Amino acid sequence: MTDIWDDVKESExxxxxxxxxxxxxPEEVPRPSGIGPLGWLRWGWRxxxxxxxxxxxxxxxxxxxxxxxxxxxxxxxxxxxxxxLDEHRTLGPWLDRLSMFDVFAAPWFAAIYILLFVSLAGxxxxxxxxxxxxxxxxxxxxxRRLERLPQSARFETDTSPDDVLAEARKVLRGRRFRxxxxxxxxxxxxxxxxxxxxxxxxxxxxxxLFALGLGNLFGYRGDVLLTEGKTFANSLNQYDQxxxxxxxxxxxxxxxxxxxxxxxATYETKGSKRGQATGFNAxxxxxxxxxxxxERHDLRINHPxxxxxxxxxxxxxxxxxxxxxxxxxxxxxxxxxxPFLEMEPRNLTSEGVIKxxxxxxxQLAFYGILWPTAMADESGKQIVSAFPAPLRPVxxxxxxxxxxxxxxxxxxxxxxxxxxxxxxxxxxxxxxLLEPGETFKLPGGAGSITFEGLKEYATLSxxxxxxxxxxxxxxxxxxxxxxxxFMVRRRRVWVRASAGEGGxxxxxVGGLTLxxxxxxxxxxxxxxxxxxxxxxxxxxxxxxxxxxxxxxxxADQNDDAEPESDADPESGPATESKE
Amino acid sequence: MNSxxxxxxxxxxxxxxxxxxxxxxVAYAADMGFGxxxxxxxxxxxxxxxxxxxxxxxxxxxGAEDVADTAAxxxxxxxxxxxxxxxxxAVFLSVLGVGAHLxxxxxxxxxxxxxxxxxxYEFLTAISFAAVTAFMVVMVKYKARFLGVxxxxxxxxxxxxxxxxxxxxxxxVTPALDSYWIAxxxxxxxxxxxxxxxxxxxxVLYLLKAREDAxxxxxxxxxxxxxxxxxxxxxAMRVTMFAFPxxxxxxxxxxIWADQAWGRYWGxxxxxxxxxxxxxxxxxYLHARATAGWRGRKAAILSLVAFAALLFNFFGVxxxxxxxxxxx
Numbered sequence: 001m002t003d004i005w006d007d008v009k010e011s012e013x014x015x016x017x018x019x020x021x022x023x024x025x026p027e028e029v030p031r032p033s034g035i036g037p038l039g040w041l042r043w044g045w046r047x048x049x050x051x052x053x054x055x056x057x058x059x060x061x062x063x064x065x066x067x068x069x070x071x072x073x074x075x076x077x078x079x080x081x082x083x084x085l086d087e088h089r090t091l092g093p094w095l096d097r098l099s100m101f102d103v104f105a106a107p108w109f110a111a112i113y114i115l116l117f118v119s120l121a122g123x124x125x126x127x128x129x130x131x132x133x134x135x136x137x138x139x140x141x142x143x144r145r146l147e148r149l150p151q152s153a154r155f156e157t158d159t160s161p162d163d164v165l166a167e168a169r170k171v172l173r174g175r176r177f178r179x180x181x182x183x184x185x186x187x188x189x190x191x192x193x194x195x196x197x198x199x200x201x202x203x204x205x206x207x208x209l210f211a212l213g214l215g216n217l218f219g220y221r222g223d224v225l226l227t228e229g230k231t232f233a234n235s236l237n238q239y240d241q242x243x244x245x246x247x248x249x250x251x252x253x254x255x256x257x258x259x260x261x262x263x264x265a266t267y268e269t270k271g272s273k274r275g276q277a278t279g280f281n282a283x284x285x286x287x288x289x290x291x292x293x294x295e296r297h298d299l300r301i302n303h304p305x306x307x308x309x310x311x312x313x314x315x316x317x318x319x320x321x322x323x324x325x326x327x328x329x330x331x332x333x334x335x336x337x338x339p340f341l342e343m344e345p346r347n348l349t350s351e352g353v354i355k356x357x358x359x360x361x362x363q364l365a366f367y368g369i370l371w372p373t374a375m376a377d378e379s380g381k382q383i384v385s386a387f388p389a390p391l392r393p394v395x396x397x398x399x400x401x402x403x404x405x406x407x408x409x410x411x412x413x414x415x416x417x418x419x420x421x422x423x424x425x426x427x428x429x430x431x432x433l434l435e436p437g438e439t440f441k442l443p444g445g446a447g448s449i450t451f452e453g454l455k456e457y458a459t460l461s462x463x464x465x466x467x468x469x470x471x472x473x474x475x476x477x478x479x480x481x482x483x484x485x486f487m488v489r490r491r492r493v494w495v496r497a498s499a500g501e502g503g504x505x506x507x508x509v510g511g512l513t514l515x516x517x518x519x520x521x522x523x524x525x526x527x528x529x530x531x532x533x534x535x536x537x538x539x540x541x542x543x544x545x546x547x548x549x550x551x552x553x554x555a556d557q558n559d560d561a562e563p564e565s566d567a568d569p570e571s572g573p574a575t576e577s578k579e
Numbered sequence: 580m581n582s583x584x585x586x587x588x589x590x591x592x593x594x595x596x597x598x599x600x601x602x603x604x605v606a607y608a609a610d611m612g613f614g615x616x617x618x619x620x621x622x623x624x625x626x627x628x629x630x631x632x633x634x635x636x637x638x639x640x641x642g643a644e645d646v647a648d649t650a651a652x653x654x655x656x657x658x659x660x661x662x663x664x665x666x667x668x669a670v671f672l673s674v675l676g677v678g679a680h681l682x683x684x685x686x687x688x689x690x691x692x693x694x695x696x697x698x699x700y701e702f703l704t705a706i707s708f709a710a711v712t713a714f715m716v717v718m719v720k721y722k723a724r725f726l727g728v729x730x731x732x733x734x735x736x737x738x739x740x741x742x743x744x745x746x747x748x749x750x751x752v753t754p755a756l757d758s759y760w761i762a763x764x765x766x767x768x769x770x771x772x773x774x775x776x777x778x779x780x781x782x783v784l785y786l787l788k789a790r791e792d793a794x795x796x797x798x799x800x801x802x803x804x805x806x807x808x809x810x811x812x813x814x815a816m817r818v819t820m821f822a823f824p825x826x827x828x829x830x831x832x833x834x835i836w837a838d839q840a841w842g843r844y845w846g847x848x849x850x851x852x853x854x855x856x857x858x859x860x861x862x863x864y865l866h867a868r869a870t871a872g873w874r875g876r877k878a879a880i881l882s883l884v885a886f887a888a889l890l891f892n893f894f895g896v897x898x899x900x901x902x903x904x905x906x907x
Contacts, residue, residue: 468844
């Protein structure tokens with residue numbers, strides 16, 4: 001298999017960016033027959049590491065990721081997956097069997113990207129070895145006919161051949177070429193950074209995958225809702241939702257505590273954007289460890305709190321009205337702030353339930369809707385919220401009594417009432433609209449509920465990801481690598497000096513660049529020639545006398561700084577000079 | 580000027596920009612259809628002549644004069660004559676349009692006192708600015724005036740969509756967007772998208788030209804001024820090679836910002852998925868260009884698929900899916 005350095009001399013335009021032999025399409029590798037299991041294994045490996053396979057795998061990764069955006073995913077929105085399964089009774093379970101709701105944790109997705117990375121490693125690692133050797137090897141010897149190279153020049157001088165070569169060595173060294181002088185010619189090469197960058201890019205992607213894996217194995221992530229005035233201690237039972245890594249153990253939870261003193265949301269008050277949130281601020285106190293000093297911090301979006309290797313983020317917010325529930329005997333059965341969930345994001349109408357299992361003789365429960373800024377709607381019959389801030393908070397209450405069902409031991413959502421109409425009966429005329437401070441006495445002396453006031457809560461996300469920094473380093477290296485591989489091209493220059501007629505020395509210079517001919521080559525020739533020399537008529541910039549329109553095309557037929565297409569440096573024009 | 584005046588100015592300049600671009604589009608089309616024959620031999624050829632000339636200057640100081648003689652006429656040899664110079668009009672209007680376009684962004688940013696890419700209207704306006712600017716750079720660098728028609732067409736469509744469907748008055752951004760990362764991450768995404776648009780335009784022309792070459796026969800009038808398929812292919816490749824690292828960096832900086840804002844650097848949010856899909860397909864394109872059996876047409880189609888994914892990432896993801904990036 002020829003490589004691109006040979007192809008440069010041919011005029012076949014397609015060959016310029018051909019991939020190295022090892023990555024050629026499988027059809028060029030003869031199918032094995034009667035080679036035994038080892039042969040098959042080798043054949044399979046060669047198939048896997050071809051560029052065509054890599055291309056197909058790349059495409060499959062892209063294709064495989066698509067359902068992850070179309071279908072709800074357990075990792076992002078588990079409740080939506082449940083809803084989807086509910087709506088699609090026949091299709092849903094089949095999609096589930098194909099891991100379509102966990103695409104990025106699916107065995108088939110893992111199979112694709114692991115194959116891709118094996119293919120990548122199988123190509124890149126041998127190439128790295130080869131590149132290392134070529135960086136240490138002597139630059140390839142000069143081809144016999146330098147004038148056939150894409151860039152060449154020829155001139156005569158009175159300087160002796162040895163002095164010309166010494167000068168060439170100096171000029172090229174000065175331009176950071178690696179230079180080797182032998183057999184009356186100087187060979188020089190530079191631009192290894194391109195291939196280095198290419199390899200770095202691919203190896204950095206491998207490293208990035210490992211960093212992601214590291215985070216997935218040892219990290220954790222948990223969400224917690226914290227109402228003003230309450231304290232959260234970092235332990236498993238305090239989380240509303242907790243996603244540990246596979247190799248995580250809960251002894252690794254940093255023992256910090258966080259108290260939410262005050263949450264403040266600000267909103268645009270005028271203009272067409274009225275009601276749009278402009279800022280959130282959670283004033284918190286935290287202790288890095290029990291008995292430690294209290295520290296204050298303003299937690300905002302884009303400004304997480306870092307406690308050791310754990311980060312705390314402000315994710316969301318909402319209202320938590322405070323209620324007091326008294327039972328039929330007048331005893332306080334419940335008194336606390338109850339987090340409500342938003343029903344609509346614009347003006348934060350929110351809903352929630354109040355459960356008073358301690359009420360006697362019947363347990364009491366309430367369903368409430370909160371309007372932060374209550375107003376009558378246009379028809380004048382319904383309440384709406386006109387602004388997200390609590391300018392005129394109103395709660396409407398629906399009352400229930402009976403058995404809440406908490407004693408049965410089945411876990412219940414704190415945001416829903418279970419068994420309405422079965423164990424829990426609506427109280428007749430048990431609906432009421434309450435403003436802060438107002439009390440509603442249930443009909444029939446069943447008890448009462450008081451809307452004491454409004455607090456706010458913040459939802460916090462706590463996470464620990466040991467892969468974060470390695471992933472960042474790998475990502476930065478990948479970008480540097482791809483930039484280097486696109487910008488730096490390998491360049492070779494040869495200078496041959498031989499005794500010509502009349503005691504003059506004939507100097508031939510040839511240049512070969514992956515990509516465009518470079519102005520650098522001309523600078524080198526100018527430096528060698530010296531300022532006083534007359535230009536020779538045969539000095540020519542280009543390989544042939546193509547017509548001007550195609551010339552650009554021909555000149556950089558090797559415009560292939562793209563990945564994988566670099567040359568095999570060991571079988572360059574050097575072979576030609578050995579004829 | 581107060582905020583309302585600036586916002587008003589921004590909207591007025593937007594109208595100016597669109598009008599300039601539309602006339603420029605017509606002028607580019609006219610230039611392609613019945614521009615001067617001299618120019619027809621293709622600006623690219625002229626560029627090569629000049630490159631050659633420059634190269635000769637470098638070879639020997641002595642040869643400089645006669646080179647200057649050959650280069651200059653190549654540039655200006657066509658007498659103006661009775662023919663109207665559509666090219667000059669097109670370029671002139673493009674420059675004016677880009678100036679007005681920049682004004683749209685600057686006055687909008689000043690009016691809102693923030694980076695002017697906080698909503699979909701501003702984002703699309705900025706992307707079309709990046710695309711036209713990338714085209715101007717490519718036009719100067721590679722004499723690629725023939726890209727004027729597809730790029731201006733795309734810009735006019737984009738600005739039309741922005742004004743008709745996405746218009747949003749000046750206002751503050753949501754707190755999630757209130758970070759210095761908007762300057763870095765979104766700017767990188769805008770530049771990359773603009774450059775990918777130009778690469779996509781070159782790729783479309785390449786496919787048309789390659790099909791025409793394959794059929795044989797005389798070149799059609801529309802493509803007469805377009806350089807060879809090979810040149811177009813290489814131009815698309817070069818622009819993609821410029822955009823790809825920037826897109827990579829945009830994704831990574833987005834991940835850093837996501838880590839700041841949402842507590843994880845990668846969470847397979849729809850926007851993240853489609854950025855990744857776009858990146859993967861462009862990577863496949865770059866590799867396909869280096870693979871026997873995939874070069875040319877197949878690689879070009881991959882590039883267009885990648886561009887489609889990029890567009891879907893902008894429109895589809897923001898309007899069809901719910902996700903953290905849905906600022907629409």
